[in-house]
Structure formats: C-alpha cells, structure tokens
Amino acid sequence: MPISGSLPAITPFFVPSPRVAGSQAAEAPPAREAASPSAGAEARRSQVDARATRETAQLDEAELDLLRKLKARxxxxxxxxQAHQAVGGAxxxxxxYTYQRGPDxxxxxxxxxVSIDVAPVAGDPQAxxxxxxxxxxxxxxxxxxxGQDRAVAAQAMQLMLQAQTELAMMRLDGESKDSAGASAESQGRPDEAARAYRVVDAFADGQSTATSPDRFNARA
Incomplete structure (x- = not known):
C-alpha cells in the first residue's frame, strides 16, 4: 500500500540531534564528577547537545521549515x-519505508x-x-x-461477495439433498403400510400363519 508524495531532496547537513541545551553544556564537568560513569555520560550528552545547537543554528529558515515537514511526514x-500491519495481523x-535525508x-x-494477502482460501468460502x-x-x-488502500478494500469486498454466493449455493445444495432423502424415505412408507394391511387382513380370514415374521416377509 504505497504512499506517494515525497518531499524534494536537498543537500544534507549533518546534525547528530535536534535537542537544545544551555550554553554551559559545553563546559567540562568538575574533576570530582568525572570519575562517575553516569556523570561522564551526562557530560558527553551535553557536549553533543551543544554541538547540535550550534550546527542547527547554521540552517536557514527554509531548511528548518523543510525539517519540520519531514518530521511530520x-x-x-x-x-x-503500522495501522495496516496491526489490523492485518497474519x-x-x-x-x-522510503526514506529521504533531511537537512540535519x-x-x-x-x-x-505493507503487503496484504488477498488470495481466497481454496475450497472454504466461509474462511x-x-x-x-x-x-x-x-x-x-x-x-x-x-487510493491504493481503497482499491485493496474494494478487491477484498468483491472476493467476499463471491465467497458468500458460493457458500449460499453450497448450503442450498445441501438442503436439496436433505429434502430428496426425506422424500425417498416417505415414499417407502406406503409399502410398509400395505404389508401391515395384509397382515390384518390375514387375521380376518383366519390365516394365523400370516403372523409369522418369515411368512410375512415372504408374502411381502
């Protein structure tokens, strides 16, 4: 999902950090504090801040404006x-990223x-x-x-609608098979009723041998 609209490149100027420090930051710390590792690290940071302040001051107004725009961009x-990636998950x-060097x-x-997998899941419309x-x-x-984001969203919607149609057809086909099976079962019942009628009729005629299961099956 590319984002267009990069800012024009300019000749770079090196500035380690845009942080601003006081003028006393360049002064060496007292000898007593230099023995402490944390004090030494703080002194080095102060020196870097002081140098950054001096070099940033060398940028003209146009370069400072471009620097602000680059940071905002x-x-x-x-x-x-990151929003794409967080929601897209797996x-x-x-x-x-595409980078541009700033005046600092x-x-x-x-x-x-961010690449997005838009391939449908084969054989599984619900997935x-x-x-x-x-x-x-x-x-x-x-x-x-x-615009590219919206195009991907439109493609995903189209694939989702196709999958919904496929799923509906699968369900309809399953219901048709169930209905056909129920119809076949109901068609077999009249024959059972006819056999039961013949058994009752045999009793009426005094043919008690018709009550035998084997005889019944044979007559059927």
Missing part, C-alpha cells in the same frame, strides 16, 4: 503503515508499503469471507486511506 507515514507483511543528516520516512473482512478492515485502518 515521518510520523504520518509510520502511523499509517495477512499483513513487513513494513517497507537524518533519514525520514516519506513513503511506505475466505472471514479473511476478506480482515483484509478490508486492514486496508481502511489508517485515518486517511490512500
């Missing part, structure tokens, strides 16, 4: 594709895609119906589905 793309593949040197996602419901929900999961 990155959040949007990731949320979009039918959704891994997320694939970092990579930002500007496009993405196909359940699967296509999940696929359609996954395609429309993002807040703003793309």
């Amino acid at each position: 990155d959040r949007e793309v990731r949320a979009h594709e 039918y959704a593949g891994a997320v694939s 040197g970092a990579q930002y996602a500007v496009g993405g895609e 196909t119906i359940d699967k296509m419901r999940t696929v359609r929900a996954a395609a429309l999961a993002p807040a703003e589905p793309s």
Whole structure:
C-alpha cells in the first residue's frame, strides 16, 4: 500500500540531534564528577547537545521549515503503515519505508508499503469471507486511506461477495439433498403400510400363519 508524495531532496547537513541545551553544556564537568560513569555520560550528552545547537543554528529558515515537514511526514507515514500491519495481523507483511535525508543528516520516512494477502482460501468460502473482512478492515485502518488502500478494500469486498454466493449455493445444495432423502424415505412408507394391511387382513380370514415374521416377509 504505497504512499506517494515525497518531499524534494536537498543537500544534507549533518546534525547528530535536534535537542537544545544551555550554553554551559559545553563546559567540562568538575574533576570530582568525572570519575562517575553516569556523570561522564551526562557530560558527553551535553557536549553533543551543544554541538547540535550550534550546527542547527547554521540552517536557514527554509531548511528548518523543510525539517519540520519531514518530521511530520515521518510520523504520518509510520502511523499509517503500522495501522495496516496491526489490523492485518497474519495477512499483513513487513513494513517497507522510503526514506529521504533531511537537512540535519537524518533519514525520514516519506513513503511506505505493507503487503496484504488477498488470495481466497481454496475450497472454504466461509474462511475466505472471514479473511476478506480482515483484509478490508486492514486496508481502511489508517485515518486517511490512500487510493491504493481503497482499491485493496474494494478487491477484498468483491472476493467476499463471491465467497458468500458460493457458500449460499453450497448450503442450498445441501438442503436439496436433505429434502430428496426425506422424500425417498416417505415414499417407502406406503409399502410398509400395505404389508401391515395384509397382515390384518390375514387375521380376518383366519390365516394365523400370516403372523409369522418369515411368512410375512415372504408374502411381502
């Protein structure tokens, strides 16, 4: 489910982090605190923050504006594709992103895609119906589905309708067979009634030998 509309590429400028720190962050920590591992790590972070602050300040207004747009686009793309994957579950593949380097040197996602399995379940229309419901929900999961997302949802709906038709025909065929079996059973009953009548008639004629099961079967 690709997302189009990447931002124009620009010449990159390397900035390790956009975080802002105070001017005193570049100062070396006291010798007493340098012996502590946590204090040393904090000092290194402060130095990186200070360098980032100085280098970010070198970006012009256009580059800062592009950086803000890239960060917003990155959040949007990731949320979009993660929504597909979360709802698609076992039918959704891994997320694939398209990146663009920002003026701070970092990579930002500007496009993405998640593969979705839309193949029907062979020989099982009910399973196909359940699967296509999940696929359609996954395609429309993002807040703003793309044109490709809607196309996948439409395809899943079409396959689901076909499976529903197939399932209805299977059930109708099963009901027809049951009805035919019941009809055949009912047609056999008059013959049984006729044999019972002959037994009663034999009693009326004084033919007591007709009460023998073997004799009855022979007469039938």
